[in-house]
Amino acid sequence: MSTREDQLLQTVGTLADSLVDDFDIVDLLQLLVDECTSIFDAAAAGILLLSPAGDLEVIVSTSERSELVGLMQVEAGEGPCVEAVATGQVxxxxxxxxxGGRWPKFADDARRSGFASLHAIPMRLRNSILGSLNLFRDRPGVLNEPDAAAARTLTDIATISILQQRIVEESLTTQSKLQHALDSRVVIEQAKGYIAQSHGLDMDGAFRLIRAHARSTQTRLSVVAEAIISGSLRL
Structure with a gap:
């Protein structure tokens, strides 16, 4: 097995080991671009990600020069990295x-960058495209199929890690909202019991009284219930 293949496997293992519960996406992506420069004999590497608003942004890079080229494409609205994200293809x-004929707005900036070739690999999982991994080289040349396949493997790991974290965050948000709803319900039940006892009402009557006050004052039920229990509100 060649040294290059060893390095590729080691990078895959390192990326996988980085996927702990509290891993940082930026750290993970920076590790990816740093390793890609040597694995694929690139002068620099960078990643563009789609923001929640749908705008492409440079998230990590190995050099100011590669970051600038990424920004140039974002500002021009065209270029290999932009096209990779739009099409989902390398x-x-x-x-x-x-x-010049393909991306006229980007052409002059590309020539001034000093890079000779650029290869953009979309960060894609099925129909979800998150951005692109971009490899910059100081010499002309194609990205051969073995390199493209290896780069796709690394971007797949990064893509899955980002999507996984989003799912976890959405799940935590949902769980937090659910727990808050359950906690609020407990407080409301306690307030109903207090009003029922203090006003000689049944539980339905007590709830109607609490709800009427909440509506008239445009206050959340849970806030009214907490105020009743604390003694700061008397109905």
């Missing part, structure tokens, strides 16, 4: 001096 540009 976009390999073997010579950045010959992109």
């Amino acid at each position: 976009v390999s540009v073997e010579d950045l001096r010959e992109v």
Whole structure:
């Protein structure tokens, strides 16, 4: 097995080991681009991610130069990285001096960047496209199929990790809201019991009284219930 293959496997293992409960996405992606520069003999690497608003943003890079090229494409609204995200396909540009016909707005910036070739691999899982991993080289040349396959493997791991964290965060948000609802219900039941006893009402009557006050004052039921229990509100 070659040294390059060893490094690829080691990177896969490192990325997998990084997926602990409290892992940081930026740290993970920075590790990915740092390793990609040596694995794929790239001068630099960077990642563009789609924001919640749908805008592409540079999230990590290995150099100011590669970050600038990413920003140039975002501002121009075109370029290999933008196209990779839009199509979900690998976009390999073997010579950045010959992109004028394809991306005229980006062409001049590409030539001034000093990079000779650029290869964009979409961060995609099924129909979800999160961004792109972008490899910058100082020499012209295509991204051969073994390199493209290896790069896709690494981006798949990063993509799955981001989606996994989003699911966890959404789940935690849902659980938090559910727990808050359950806690609020307990407080409301306690307030109903207090009003029922203090006003000589049944539980339904007590709840109607609490609800009427909440509606008239445009206050949440749980807030009214907490005030009743604490003694700061008397109906």
